[in-house]
Amino acid sequence: MTTEVPRSFHMTPDEFRRQGAEVIEWIARYMEQVEDYPVLSSVEPGEVREQLPATPPEHPEPFEAVMADLDRVILPGVTHWQSPNFFAYFPANTSGPSILGDLLSSGLGVQGLLWATRPACTELETLVLDWVVDLLGLPERFLSTGDGGGVIQDSASSATLCAVLAARHRAAPDNDLAGLVAYTSEQAHSSVEKDVRVAGLPASSLRTIEVDERFALRPEALAAAVEADLAAGLRPFFVCATVGTTSSTAIDPVPAIADVCERHGLWLHVDAAMSGSAAVVPELRFVNDGLDRADSYCFDPHKWLFTNFDCDCFYVADRSALIGALSVLPEYLRNAASEQGAVIDYRDWHVPLGRRFRALKLWMVIRHYGAEGLRHHIRRHVALTQELVAWIEADDRFELAAPAPLNLVCFRHVGGDEVNQRLLDELNASGALHLTHTRLDDRLTLRLSIGQTHTERRHVEAAWDRIRTLA
């Protein structure tokens, strides 16, 4: 036993003050230095693990030893998502107020399964999710003050699962799933297929509808597929439209899709995981088109709204379908507030029972930035992206692979797949930036996503310089 650990083994409040100060300082320095690290970790499989003991320690170790391993072993194995030179996948931008909001949640250590177990957690979540309706100009049907409401989920994958479950409950309350059919575009996120399978439907019950030249779902193809399935005696029940596909930010025509859904009584879910945040900017509210006719909606503040994972906002227009799908009530959870129907019990709004106080971080982010600050940054990211688009268009060696309406550019070297693969590999190996790829029109395509908290014009310029130089 060391001097750092008292006989009780617990970390005392004073020790927590001391070590907490060290951790805060470590993170502040990380924020200051993250730009200088190679963005993509270059460790080999197994390299991190083999530097750590194979078995747990018998005796307490000083906190300093753990922090030393963090620097020595963990940090070299980290791909720096918070680097301003991280342009891969999607942004996962975080911020000081979000980190501190999450810290307060950990410090309070409360469980929000029921209103009664933590009233403030439930009510703050309901309030903040209503704030977000205002902030993004979402339809009023998603407000908790009517028949709908919002809830924080861990991810868009889980939110979309809940949408599938609510739709399935409406179509087949007894879980007789025979003949149920779901629809999404062939460019939709892989989680739609995963969620449909989780919900017990065979993979063949998901129709992936073809897209147009902009990679957006063709509503006439959707209508034809639904009608063919109806004619075959099947039971169409669910459509997932995407506003901002993962691959290329394609925006499905939600109003035309809503026409099909209304005609045939299908549940319409809109997945705007990354792109939804754009709606804090009034001139970008085209991402909300048709949303007033959707049954459910989700977007991720943990992608592009300065809030660290996990924080997906999931909304339903009719909360009774969601609760009907997910509610079970054992004796040990019965309580007066719930039985009177006066409160929301979020355990009935998702799969897990327990839940952290996740609303705190989103509340803190919104209060720290204000609507004004959030607008400023989202607008700036989109403007930077549009500058990059212009640079790509002005260079003969490159071409845009898809429209870039928001903060993701899909482009490629005209030299073909092999050239693009080499370009991608060399860019990533340089450590100076991190990009990922997709395939569009069956051609290898580079994706450059702009949305990290501290990405400035100079980072995008440097990235483009390097891409051009390597080309």
Place this chain on the structure above:
Amino acid sequence: MTTEVPRSFHMTPDEFRRQGAEVIEWIARYMEQVEDYPVLSSVEPGEVREQLPATPPEHPEPFEAVMADLDRVILPGVTHWQSPNFFAYFPANTSGPSILGDLLSSGLGVQGLLWATRPACTELETLVLDWVVDLLGLPERFLSTGDGGGVIQDSASSATLCAVLAARHRAAPDNDLAGLVAYTSEQAHSSVEKDVRVAGLPASSLRTIEVDERFALRPEALAAAVEADLAAGLRPFFVCATVGTTSSTAIDPVPAIADVCERHGLWLHVDAAMSGSAAVVPELRFVNDGLDRADSYCFDPHKWLFTNFDCDCFYVADRSALIGALSVLPEYLRNAASEQGAVIDYRDWHVPLGRRFRALKLWMVIRHYGAEGLRHHIRRHVALTQELVAWIEADDRFELAAPAPLNLVCFRHVGGDEVNQRLLDELNASGALHLTHTRLDDRLTLRLSIGQTHTERRHVEAAWDRIRTLA
């Protein structure tokens, strides 16, 4: 705009240092004072919300204003799960090293969906989950170095869902669910029913098997139910055994249940959400009996192992069934490390795609306490519980309602439901402690769960004094 918020709207690293110090101090003071707060919040529905603005702020607000609202509005609406006088539901004990581990995870802000997106996150998780096998004396089949392995899930509800999905995949890889039947005891956690429904099975396909006088599943009743279903042409596929039921810590006879499962080829999942932690103490390893024949297992360090939510450890003996149930591979997630099969991609081990670096906090807890420290505290909680059991047995006005093998006592006043309800209400209204209830043998029963980080003998004594005085 205030002086606290620079023109960029972002919180600078220096501002983060300053506010971070405030938050650390706030939490340290909370740790020091939590014992003095009324344990159960007494706010009325709507009271928290109405003290906050109905719409989001247009302009940035100073961090101090948010912290002031935390004290003024949020704290009175919080039920203090970290109070040493919290004896309700289950412990959700946290600790300094866990809070700081989670803080580091937020500060790094990395996404662990694939090994390639954050090698250290994946490898540390695999290592720590292997450490836990050692720490708890779990069977070797759950080690990642063989065919099995562990993963951190958000909750036992989600872990059990994954067990159902893996079992369903093994029994019906094409999701032809007709006739599938699952089994658990009538005392099992409500999440089993929820998970079976999520997985697309009708509620009627879950058999809740009767329990014995100790509230443990009767294996002969299970065998009879399975045989009857087979005779009726149905397809039994999944059994969930519980080690430590939520209601009364009943321990299902896992070895006898495993006999039934082996005989008929059923997937055996063992849910030890709270009680699993007991196995850090060698003399309490009866909780692992029969586990070497289970297909999957879960327990929650976020309940009784000083690790804050969310941290459920979920193990499978054959990871291929789990991955088969949950894997989908879109182009934008393809990468060399995954294709070579050299690494684990945890996105295929649960429903969400994105994931936090949750292994950090568990790693820090184990290193801070060492096996020695964890044993010390779990042993102490069980010993305190056994003292309380003796006090209850010595008082004629009270009776035990169930065996108390670990850290939960179910008891009641002999005066009947009405007396017990009044007792419960008055105890909770006192603010001095918080208990919850269950029903056993159709009689209202008080539950007293001992496992908060700072619960000492004096808190249990004071609780019992108050109970006796009120009685």
